[in-house]
Amino acid sequence: MTDALATPAWPVIDYKTVSARLDISPASKVITLDGVVIGTFGAEMDDGSRVWTACLTDVLGHRGGIVQHRIPTDAIRLTTNKVVDILRRHFPDVDHGPISLDATEGEMNEIRSGARTALHIPYNSAKHSRTACRPGRKARISIFSAPKGRKRPVDAEIVSVRKVTRAEALAANRLLEFRHPSVKAFAEVTFTLVPPADAHQQQSPEDAMSAKAAPAPSKPRETQATIMAWKRETFGPSRPMRTMARAAEEAAELFRAITSDAAPEKIVEEAADTALILADIGELLRLNDWLFMTRAPMIRRPAKLAGYVLTHLGTLSGELDAYTDGDGVSDTLAHTTACALLRAVIGGLEELCGCYGHSLRDAIDAKMAVNRTRKWNPDGTGHGYHRGAA
Incomplete structure (x- = not known):
């Protein structure tokens, strides 16, 4: 009796995995992906200003175009993002890795309580298409404005995504008009929360019992x-x-x-x-x-x-x-x-x-x-x- 063949996992193509495969730096004039030359990188003068230019000539048969920026680290970041987009188009059946979703403090409170299961995000065809945001994709939701130590992200799984007009998004949340005054289309991302795998290990039974027995007294609010x-x-x-x-x-x-x-x-x-x-x-x-x-x-x-x-x-x-x-x-x-x-x-x-x-x-x-x-x-x-x- 033979075991059923396991479906191979989709390879992950996101910024982190591609940057590990990509060799691009100010010290080198060429850009390589998995050891294969895919373009050039260097500084040049443009209208009297020194800019760093990446020219992607052949990424798996695709011409990636030119990326320019005065700051080399930003030029490298933009080039890496462009390579990510090319690889995702070349390999449509890939795992895009966890998607980062921003929420406000009020939205995050609703998400944690289970009152909110969808977010409206400015639509990006590469990031929020049905192929990229397929059901089951992992998501990390965090407060966009909180300091690094206070973001406290939550893990979720994508249920569905659809492109909606500005009018549809504002009907669901009128305050989007102030937050995104010029956005014409939004991605309505529906998700479900994923409990941490080690949630039962984060607190000992004794701590859990004492927390239930002695809840922290709430301070009186000013009115x-x-x-x-x-x-x-x-x-x-x-x-x-x-x-x-x-x-x-x-x-x-x-x-x-x-x-x-x-x-x-x-x-x-x-x-x-x-x-x-x-x-x-x-x-x-x-x-x-x-x-x-x-x-x-x-x-x-x-x-x-x-x-x-x-x-x-x-x-x-x-x-x-x-x-x-x-x-x-x-x-x-x-x-x-x-x-x-x-x-x-x-x-x-x-x-x-x-x-x-x-x-x-x-x-x-x-x-x-x-x-x-x-x-x-x-x-x-x-x-x-x-x-x-x-």
Whole structure:
């Protein structure tokens, strides 16, 4: 009796495996793949600038074209990617290796809880085609904006992929409009999570039992009520326009921190300061909580998002003026518009914190813990500055 022939595994063709087979460096004038010359590499002058040029003349019978870059390491990276694409076209039945998928902090929380099983990624024909993203392909999903030590990727398997229009993607997730304003097509990647093979070994039975027996107590969260009680006791009542002036001041500091390449922790702290000022406006508009509900961070450009916050703060000021001075129908209309604008501002601040791998609520709790220990100089308008502030 003979054993059934095992189906041979598809060879893996990805950046890591191809770069190991590729010999390309500034010290050599030729590029080789598995010891076979496939092109040339060297520095040359182009319009008075020195650029590194890779010319792929014959990769398994395919002409790969020319790649140029002023930085040699980037030229090598781009050339390797081009060779990967050629090999994948030449060998369609190959394993493309694990695909890396980016998620926001909010999306990652939904993925871990099982509430989300699909992501919308800007479509790339080489990366997201049905051949490249075939069912069963491994995937690694991580938070795109988190520092290296805090990405905590999760393993998954691709179930399906399909190309969708921008309108279809925005219907599924409207915040893609802010994160990818110019993308016309998206890949809708559906996946299932893969539990780690050694999950049962990551924690001893004794540790698991003690964790179940003694769950960590949750810290009380700051709310609009607790923040406003502290603000009234410390600074007294404030007028709406004065509050908006302070919010604009804090938002300007946030903008300055972003454009000055400040540390992420400093930027997140400034975002929390702006949100804390707006607790007064939430109370004025008779809202239960000025943070409303959590919003997944969906934007990659913090400077643009800070400008978005400043713009909506200015518009909110005008609506608040109409709300406090208007009457009848105009009051109702101004109230509805002001609530929508406040939601936009707070949502923008939350998305901004997510760009740096932080949560706005956590930042507010941390900042209030600091504020409660500081000594303050009230300015008589319902606001003030802590002692020692510039």
